[in-house]
Amino acid sequence: MGDERRRTDRIQTFSSAKKSKGSEKVASSRSRVFTIDDVVKSVLYEDNHLLVLNKQVGIATMGVSADEVSLFTLARQYVKVKYNKPGEVYLGVVSRLDLPVSGVVVFARTSKAASRLNEQFKNHSVQKTYRALVEGTLRPKEAELADYICENKETRQLWIPSKLTEAAKSRFSPKEARLRYRVLEYFSNTTLVEIELLTGRKHQIRLQLANQGVPIIGDGKYGAKPVEQSGICLHAYKLAITHPTTRELIEFIAPPPNWKRWEKKQR
Numbered sequence: 001m002g003d004e005r006r007r008t009d010r011i012q013t014f015s016s017a018k019k020s021k022g023s024e025k026v027a028s029s030r031s032r033v034f035t036i037d038d039v040v041k042s043v044l045y046e047d048n049h050l051l052v053l054n055k056q057v058g059i060a061t062m063g064v065s066a067d068e069v070s071l072f073t074l075a076r077q078y079v080k081v082k083y084n085k086p087g088e089v090y091l092g093v094v095s096r097l098d099l100p101v102s103g104v105v106v107f108a109r110t111s112k113a114a115s116r117l118n119e120q121f122k123n124h125s126v127q128k129t130y131r132a133l134v135e136g137t138l139r140p141k142e143a144e145l146a147d148y149i150c151e152n153k154e155t156r157q158l159w160i161p162s163k164l165t166e167a168a169k170s171r172f173s174p175k176e177a178r179l180r181y182r183v184l185e186y187f188s189n190t191t192l193v194e195i196e197l198l199t200g201r202k203h204q205i206r207l208q209l210a211n212q213g214v215p216i217i218g219d220g221k222y223g224a225k226p227v228e229q230s231g232i233c234l235h236a237y238k239l240a241i242t243h244p245t246t247r248e249l250i251e252f253i254a255p256p257p258n259w260k261r262w263e264k265k266q267r
Contacts, residue, residue, distance in 0.1 A: 012248060012249070012250040012251070013250070013251050013252075013253060014044050014045040014052070014250065014251070014252050014253070015044065015252070015253035015254070015255070032058060033069075034056075034058075034059045034069050034071075034074060035074070036074055036077050036078050036081065038056065038059075038074065039053060039071075039074045039075055039077075039078040040078065042054040042055065042056065044104065044252045044253075044254060045250075045252055047109075048109060048110075049108065049109055049110055049113040049243070049244055049245055050106065050107070050108065050109060050113065050243070050244070051075060051078075051079065051091070051106075051107040051108075051109055052104065052105070052106050052107070052239075052252045053071065053075065053104075053105050053107070054102070054103065054104065054105075054254035054255075055071055055097050055101075055102055055103060055104075055105045055236075056102055057099075057100055057101070057102045057230060057231030057232075057257070058099065058100070058230050058231060059071050059074075059099065060099045061093065061095075061096040061097055061105060062093050062096065071105060072091065072093055072107070075091055075107055076089045076091045079091060079109065090109065090110065090111065091107050091108070091109060092107060092108035092109075092110075092111065092113070092114030092117075092118075093107060094106040094107060094108050094114060094117045094118060094121065095121070095236075095239065097236055098203070100218070100219075100230065100231040100232045100234075101231070101232065101234045101235070101236065102231065102234075102235045102236070102254070102256075102257055103130070103235045103236025103237060103254045103256075104236045104237070104238065104239040104252050104253075104254045105236070106239065106241070106252070108244070112244065112245075113244040113245065116244040117241065117244055120241055120242060121200065124198070124199070124200075125242070126239065126240060126241050127196070127238075127239070127240040127251075128196070128197040128200070128236070128238075128239055129194060129195065129196055129197075129236075129237050129238040129239070130194070130195040130196075130197065130205055130234060130235060130236055130237055131184070131192065131193070131194050131195070131234075131235045131237045131256050132192075132193050132195060132205065132209065132216050132233055132234045132235070133190050133191070133192050133193075133216070133217050133233035133259050133262050133263070134190060134191050134193060134209055134214040134215065134216055134217065134233075135189070135190060135214055135215055135216075135217060135224060135225065136189070136190070136191065136213065136214045137186060137191055137214070138181070138183055138191040138193055138209075138212065138214045141182065141183040142180075142181065142182040142183070143180070143181060144178065144179070144180045144181075144198075145177075145178065145179050145180075145181070145208045145211075145212070146176065146177070146178045147160045147176075147177050147178075147207070147208055147211060148160065148161065148164050148174035148175065148176055148177065149174060149175050149177050149201050149202075149203075149204065149207060150168055150172035150173075150174045151172060151173070151202075152172060158202060158203050158207060159207070160177075160207055160208070160211045161174070175199075175201055176199060177199050177201040177204045177207070177208060178198040178199050179195050179196060179197050179198055179199070179204065179205065179208060180195070180196045180198065181193050181194065181195045181196070182194050185263075187262070187263050187264055187265060188264045188265065189262075189264065190217065190262050190263065190264075191214065192259075192263065193209075194237070203222075205234060206219055206221070206222050206232070206234065207222060210222035210223050210224075216232050216233055216234050217232065217233040217259075217262055218231060218232035218233055219232040219234070231257075233257075233259050233262065235254070235256045235257060236254065237253065237254060237256060238251055238252065238253045238254075239251065239252050240252075
């Protein structure tokens with residue numbers, strides 16, 4: 001599977017040609033009211049089995065209260081209206097992104113597709129690539145990070161311990177988190193980095209980069225400086241999966257938001 005994925009001539013790629021209109025839109029998105037039109041504009045790919053969207057900052061993938069809008073509820077409404085579906089529309093949530101994160105999100109339009117895709121994620125046979133803009137200078141230019149993430153179930157706090165004690169192992173059930181990164185460009189006060197997730201832990205990229213002393217811009221939860229934007233500079237840039245019915249290897253690419261305000265060239 002790994003060898004197949006590297007052969008780009010055998011991969012079908014789907015990407016949005018539309019780019020974000022700028023950081024001002026990102027900064028104001030939290031106060032926006034999201035509608036079905038946002039789903040229409042964000043479609044990267046769809047067929048009878050899949051719906052793939054470019055999620056914007058400021059909307060939850062799912063799991064919100066009944067009176068709040070989520071990407072899941074809007075996507076179901078989109079399918080219902082577009083295909084004139086009677087009754088309840090099935091839509092399986094296969095991948096999720098945090099509210100302040102943008103990028104590729106996959107929904108399954110049938111239970112069979114959902115089951116097969118969930119198995120791929122469980123077996124780590126999907127390839128997830130993110131882009132992030134971090135504070136400071138990340139060194140070295142390429143590396144693999146391996147840490148353990150602890151979680152306090154009562155407070156829902158996540159952290160990477162400086163030392164993994166037996167007490168921590170017993171109380172907080174630490175989970176291994178691994179990723180690879182490579183620096184794409186250095187700026188005067190920031191670094192643009194591409195990340196390949198090797199595991200899929202909650203807040204993994206945010207925690208591991210912060211643990212290296214380079215928190216993601218806007219991510220005050222993990223030590224970044226306060227900035228005037230609702231989201232953080234973390235984007236699910238590319239996702240490669242095996243199609244649940246055709247078995248073809250396909251990848252979806254979502255152009256990153258406009259982070260130019262943070263990308264000042266070195267003098």
